Amino acid sequence: MENFKICFMGDQSVGKTSIINRFIYDDFNINSQSTVGVDFLSKTIFVENESVRLHLWDTAGQERFRCLIPSYVRNSSLVVIVFDITNKTSFKSIEFWMDTVQNERGDDVIVFLVGNKTDLEDERQVSLEKLEKEANKNGFLYLETSAKTGHNVKQLFRKIGISILKQNKKRKELIKPELDENTSLMNISLNIDPNKLKQKEESGCC
Amino acid sequence: MSDSEREDRDEYNFVISYPMEQELEIRKIAKLKRQQTNKKWNKFIKKQGGGNLIIKKNSKLKKLVRSGIPNKHRRVLWQSLTSSKEHLEANKGYYSLLLERNKDGQSSATKQIDNDLRRTFPGHPYFDDKENLLKLRNVLCAYSWRNTKIGYCQSMNFIVGLLLILGFKEEEAFWMFVAIVEVIMPKTSYSRDLIDAHIDQKTLLSLMLKRINKIGKHIVKHEVSLQLITQQWFLCLYISCLPTEITLRILDVFFFEGNKILFRVALALFKLSQKEILEQNEPGLLFMKIKELPNNVVSADNLLKCAFALKAFSRKEINKQRKFWGPKVQEELNRLNKVHREDRKKRRKQLLEKEGWNSSFDSTDFKKEIEKEKVNEEENEKEKEKGKEKGKEKEKETEKEKEKEKEKETENENEIEKNLKIEKKIK
Numbered sequence: 286m287e288n289f290k291i292c293f294m295g296d297q298s299v300g301k302t303s304i305i306n307r308f309i310y311d312d313f314n315i316n317s318q319s320t321v322g323v324d325f326l327s328k329t330i331f332v333e334n335e336s337v338r339l340h341l342w343d344t345a346g347q348e349r350f351r352c353l354i355p356s357y358v359r360n361s362s363l364v365v366i367v368f369d370i371t372n373k374t375s376f377k378s379i380e381f382w383m384d385t386v387q388n389e390r391g392d393d394v395i396v397f398l399v400g401n402k403t404d405l406e407d408e409r410q411v412s413l414e415k416l417e418k419e420a421n422k423n424g425f426l427y428l429e430t431s432a433k434t435g436h437n438v439k440q441l442f443r444k445i446g447i448s449i450l451k452q453n454k455k456r457k458e459l460i461k462p463e464l465d466e467n468t469s470l471m472n473i474s475l476n477i478d479p480n481k482l483k484q485k486e487e488s489g490c491c
Numbered sequence: 492m493s494d495s496e497r498e499d500r501d502e503y504n505f506v507i508s509y510p511m512e513q514e515l516e517i518r519k520i521a522k523l524k525r526q527q528t529n530k531k532w533n534k535f536i537k538k539q540g541g542g543n544l545i546i547k548k549n550s551k552l553k554k555l556v557r558s559g560i561p562n563k564h565r566r567v568l569w570q571s572l573t574s575s576k577e578h579l580e581a582n583k584g585y586y587s588l589l590l591e592r593n594k595d596g597q598s599s600a601t602k603q604i605d606n607d608l609r610r611t612f613p614g615h616p617y618f619d620d621k622e623n624l625l626k627l628r629n630v631l632c633a634y635s636w637r638n639t640k641i642g643y644c645q646s647m648n649f650i651v652g653l654l655l656i657l658g659f660k661e662e663e664a665f666w667m668f669v670a671i672v673e674v675i676m677p678k679t680s681y682s683r684d685l686i687d688a689h690i691d692q693k694t695l696l697s698l699m700l701k702r703i704n705k706i707g708k709h710i711v712k713h714e715v716s717l718q719l720i721t722q723q724w725f726l727c728l729y730i731s732c733l734p735t736e737i738t739l740r741i742l743d744v745f746f747f748e749g750n751k752i753l754f755r756v757a758l759a760l761f762k763l764s765q766k767e768i769l770e771q772n773e774p775g776l777l778f779m780k781i782k783e784l785p786n787n788v789v790s791a792d793n794l795l796k797c798a799f800a801l802k803a804f805s806r807k808e809i810n811k812q813r814k815f816w817g818p819k820v821q822e823e824l825n826r827l828n829k830v831h832r833e834d835r836k837k838r839r840k841q842l843l844e845k846e847g848w849n850s851s852f853d854s855t856d857f858k859k860e861i862e863k864e865k866v867n868e869e870e871n872e873k874e875k876e877k878g879k880e881k882g883k884e885k886e887k888e889t890e891k892e893k894e895k896e897k898e899k900e901t902e903n904e905n906e907i908e909k910n911l912k913i914e915k916k917i918k
Binding site: 322 | 648
């Protein structure tokens with residue numbers, strides 16, 4: 286089974302940790318502890334008749350921690366930039382995060398834009414059209430989610446799985462000999478707290 | 492069942508991220524230790540005359556502190572060790588004035604603080620109380636007003652949060668925090684670029700290569716980005732990284748002996764798991780292993796013993812390393828900031844070209860794109876000019892505001908200077 290590193294980034298308290306927790310534990314805490322360093326969790330999903338192991342990396346959202354980003358995104362297959370649809374500033378920050386990623390990785394990495402907190406429709410400040418426009422402008426994938434209700438979270442990871450596999454196939458065709466080395470570098474298996482794992486890890490979650 | 496015996500909590504009511512059996516082991520060891528040191532501490536306190544402690548730092552006390560300060564004396568002793576109580580007494584009213592003067596004030600720092608309030612030890616009963624959340628807010632905001640250059644840095648919330656939970660009054664927590672950020676930790680550890688925090692991480696790796704050479708080399712060989720894990724240990728002073736009982740023991744020593752303890756503890760954490768670390772040759776798993784290191788600790792004594800058994804490193808040596816890394820880190824940061832600014836322009840250009848090529852390259856489309864850009868730019872210019880006229884009125888207003896801010900800043904600076912003078916006197 287192949288392993289892929291997915292990096293989450295975006296402003297403070299947009300819901301990076303919550304999206305990951307919803308996906309891994311199918312759980313939601315209105316107040317999850319703010320992330321200062323780097324955390325990671327992993328889960329296997331089953332897409333297009335293939336099992337894929339996703340290693341989800343989570344980090345602090347405060348701008349002053351950006352210096353860690355270069356080593357943070359190293360070896361990642363996909364970057365998820367999250368913003369809060371009820372917070373215009375977090376949407377404007379997308380460009381900042383994009384710059385930071387592309388600075389390090391160029392166009393070598395798939396980018397997914399995620400507008401979180403659709404459960405707060407009444408407080409919405411960023412329309413879906415705006416997100417669509419921003420994503421299309423850069424050729425990014427996009428989706429709106431709610432970590433609180435679980436809306437679109439499974440879909441998000443399903444889409445992540447599909448696009449990673451697609452890119453992986455392309456890459457395999459291009460650089461066959463180098464690949465083995467690269468994947469072994471990322472061959473990480475992670476432990477998940479069994480107490481917190483309500484549902485057994487299912488491979489057909491999506 | 493009392494609150495402190497709840498299943499997923501430690502003795503201090505913090506939610507734990509490790510198994511309960513481990514927690515019970517931690518408590519057992521800690522209890523035994525307290526019984527052993529209780530007499531000595533009672534003797535010390537009696538000799539000091541209890542109450543408000545003005546203490547002399549000597550080797551006897553150093554040893555006693557290394558054995559762990561009893562919970563009931565921590566608040567008083569930490570304040571004595573850092574001289575923060577003296578600052579509080581010397582600056583009575585300063586804290587409330589700071590809050591009063593900036594009442595209803597908003598800044599990017601206060602916004603970030605508000606975002607983090609409920610995300611500071613969620614689940615700890617202390618912060619179920621709104622009044623306690625307000626205390627946390629007050630202390631963090633007051634600091635951001637005192638030192639606008641630093642403002643607020645994530646991780647501060649955990650430090651102040653812990654102090655409040657331990658029973659520090661708002662004003663006490665504030666002055667303790669001032670001592671941590673402005674006296675004990677290197678100057679720009681929490682600043683906007685975290686410069687000293689980065690320098691500390693480079694220094695840590697250098698020290699590892701010297702003191703625990705095998706592990707250091709192993710980590711370098713596998714290109715593990717250590718700072719992704721260890722920067723948090725330093726910025727949070729190990730709070731919420733290690734089990735609370737262990738963190739408190741580290742903090743006891745930290746307040747007595749200073750910032751270099753953070754290095755000693757980090758090295759000890761690695762050394763205690765030397766075998767497992769060296770056995771792991773897969774970079775991903777090695778990274779995991781290191782991330783998990785703090786969770787393996789059950790005995791503060793073991794950790795501290797190991798930390799102090801390392802060949803002594805002097806402040807001088809650390810300073811030498813820090814001096815060496817300083818310019819390099821600054822250079823790296825400058826590069827990152829500069830590339831960042833230029834990158835945006837470059838990327839736009841690239842994108843335009845890419846789009847042209849992608850749509851089965853049609854030169855007319857490409858030209859249109861460029862023309863569009865031009866028109867956009869012209870429109871932007873026009874709008875800017877319109878804006879300028881409107882802006883002039885606003886400018887006057889903002890200038891006034893700026894002047895006010897400047898006044899505030901100089902006041903703040905004066906106050907910082909005052910404090911520094913006081914610190915010197917005390918020393």
